[in-house]
Amino acid sequence: MALNENDQKRIREFLLGKLSEDEQQKIEERLILEDDLFQELEISKGELVEEYCANELSSEENRWFENNFLASPEGKQRYALAVALGQLQRDTSEAPRHLTFFERLKDFFKQHPSVIAIASAAAVVVIAAAIFLSRPTGQTVVGPTLASNITNREQGSLPAKVKIPSNASELKFRLLLPRDASPSAKYRAELDNRTEVKPVTVVEQDREGVWVVIPVTQLPRGEYLLKLVAITDGTEREIPGGYLFNVE
């Protein structure tokens, strides 16, 4: 039997102890016989544990949930997952995780505030250059030239700041290659937006740098890291560091 919104509501009420004896009996019998409703129970358990962890339940609901489902072995198992996911969410929004290079890099800056302090003066110059966006050619707007953050970090710079003009549909960045880059290498690029890594189109390359184009739809406000991978004779090697920028 197909589910309706009322069924979803009922399942939540069941899990939060809000049904009368009669209603409970009916819903339990349906749960045994109806696949879709049983599936809804499983989904709702996960969602309620998530809401519990995020303090989104009322105090009465909280108490019921703790004394019942969360006290069961299954509830404890789900709680463990929800806490881990919640932690991940906090990590994503507040502090760096070790999952991506981008986050490891941020961690470095957090742990070494003096680098940022020393960097500030030098950064002004770099940022001023970086925020410059050339006039758009059609809808593709040329953004700043970016140097690897390893080079930048040595020079004490902060991520380049980028303002996207309203008429832009894509941004074109030039990524400077390290001095020891092989002239025969081809490159592929990836954009790390902290939650996922997407491939980016490489449109040109020369001995000193690589041009990449990124649709502006992939660039809401926030910090990004571009990564370059050199491909030589079928072997891939990630260019150390990465190219940081900040969309304002």
Add this chain to the structure above:
Amino acid sequence: MKRREPPSKEAFDKLLLWFDPDREKAAKKYQTIQYRLVRIFAAKGSSDPEDLVDESFNVAALKIDWLLENYVGDPALYIHGIAKKIFLEPKPRPVPDPPPAPDSGELERRSTCLDQCLDRVTTDDERRLVLRYHANEKQERIRIRRQLAEESGLTMNALRIKVCHIHARLRPCIQQCLQLLGE
């Protein structure tokens, strides 16, 4: 919970026959009933729903001759009725403590386990999906989930189901990992 004798092999065979004359189908039905009842009684706060459900099958097996002759209806509902009675048997049930707020070490362990399990039991696409699905809070979370559903060409409900299935793979993996890390 009063302990009942486990059924004889003969009684157990008859129990399966009661579920379905085809033994394979009967075994499958047995498993389905067991699985669902365990999940339902976990939702009701049973501290040992598996034991509760095993007991319920034992009780049914003890009455199997009578049931085969007299009971009309889905056997699953009868077993549910027994389980409910056992669940309601008066027994000391201390109010459980709320789950303790994890300290930073425990959070770190759980994060580590989640990372490992995402690597082990999900594909790259699933990993991205789960991470985005759980990003943000309240209204923003709802908005992101709608967007995710749209991007994936799924209805919101289909997306919920998909994530639920991924969670079902992650949970035992995380539990095992936490045990190994000595939770």
